[in-house]
Amino acid sequence: MQQIPDVIRQIPLNYYVFFSAALFCIGVTGVLTRRNAIIIFMSVELMLNAVNLLLAAFSSYKADPAGQIFVFFIMAVAAAEVAVGLAIIVMIYRNIQTIDTGILNKLKW
């Protein structure tokens, strides 16, 4: 049976780097341009997943498990962050019945 790292190594490393960088840039653009809190949040997750992919690829190429362990930690912490973030969004929705960040201008930027 083929090992997973071998499968990952069938694609050149540079492809992973460029793909992750592209995903990351899409995420950054989403955070900076979208106004719906949930979509911004989704873009942040996209950034984190770009990081996960990159770490897994590097880890396979270097035959070093540390990178994949890091991915697990990122996933777990991202889940915790999602819990808190959605709670904040729900709290806001209860108060003003919308999650458009443009409405939130009590404090000037």
Next chain:
Amino acid sequence: MNSIIALSLFGIANLFLGFLNNRKILMPATLAFILFALGLNLADWNTEVLWFNNMLRTNNLSVNFTTVILVATLLVVAISRGFGDDEEHSHPAEYYAIMLFSVVGAIMMVTFENLLMLFIGLEILSVSMYVLTGSDKRNLRSNEAALKYFLMGAFATGILLFGVALVYGATGSFSIYGIGNFVTENRMGQSEITPMLYVGILLIIIGLLFKVSAAPFHFWTPDVYEGAPTIFTAFMSTVVKTAGFAALYRLLSVSFVGEYGKWVYLLYFLCAATLIIANITAVYQQSFKRMMAFSSISHAGYLLMTVTSNQATTQSSILFYSLAYSIATVTAFAVMILVSENKTSNGKPDESFDAFKGLAKNNPLLAFALAVSMLSLAGIPLTAGFWGKFFIFSDAFKRGLILDLIVAVLMSAVGVYYYFKPIIASYMKEGNIQEITIKPIYKLTLIITTILTILLGLMPDLVKSIF
């Protein structure tokens, strides 16, 4: 490192204390917990040990930073006032517990040996702070602050992580000494140079600068500081900042020092930009709380000036400055909480400078504590803040950082202007503030912080020699 374990357990214990009907014991219990953790932390003095499979390292530097963080937490807890113990929606046990948990994250950020621990510590600290910022659930300003802090914090984490991944790809290691060795060998031409490393270093620095709110990544700070409940603003501007700078200093001085010339000019530039933007904007603020937010950005600028240096005195300069800044900031916020709760405008606490008008007449202690803390933040001699600035400036002068130094001196002159606003309001202006009743522990904290600020201003060597 026992303080991390102890604080985690104490946080859980605190949650269970919340089941008791008597909410009055929560604050003394939390104070006792922090004092105990402080004792455990000091027991690590003069030992150099790696913990948890080389994940954390305790040495004198980390013990010092932990002490500063725990002292700041102690002061903040001492001035917390049960979070409005009569309100039905307040959960003091949970708030104290989350504060203890976030201190665990802060300690991990100052002791990390592995980038994994930096990430975990940063996230423990940040996620706790998101919750605390939004803890005033019915207040729209608090909600908005929490959302902004959360979105910006998560964004910054993403940037930091991408940097970590790229550095890992370039060096093959998460250990800060492993990265440091690779970068140094890289410099000697023993291993291949990849542009990935530079991008990674840049992104990690940007991610951390977001957290310590240096310009141009500071735009979330005033909103978050203004919207958060004041007690947590005090916590945020002391603990988070100290931990962030400790992490930045460790990374720069251990991991990236081999490529010094590549990133140091960026930080020189950002330091000057932070100082100018923060101080000039602070002049135009009407709200005391917002002014304190810009003041915290400007202090990030001063610290940025010294965090890049690698001299024998650098560590003690950063530590002394953090301590002086933390004590003064907590005092200022403590006075502000009392004054603003006393006066309301438009149904919310009055946080403008006008709220301090005539404070000295009936509340001499509060006015004096406020004056001393403001003088310390402005860096007037005979206060701790003066020596903090003095050490940083002399450090910069030794390194020949003339341009940054000129900007810093000019900007601290600008700082004097806005730090004097509340002093003038409380001593010179007419107002009708009645005598404010202060709880004994609150009074004691104010007296201790004021005495400490003056004492450190008269005898800086008292602490400086330890650091």
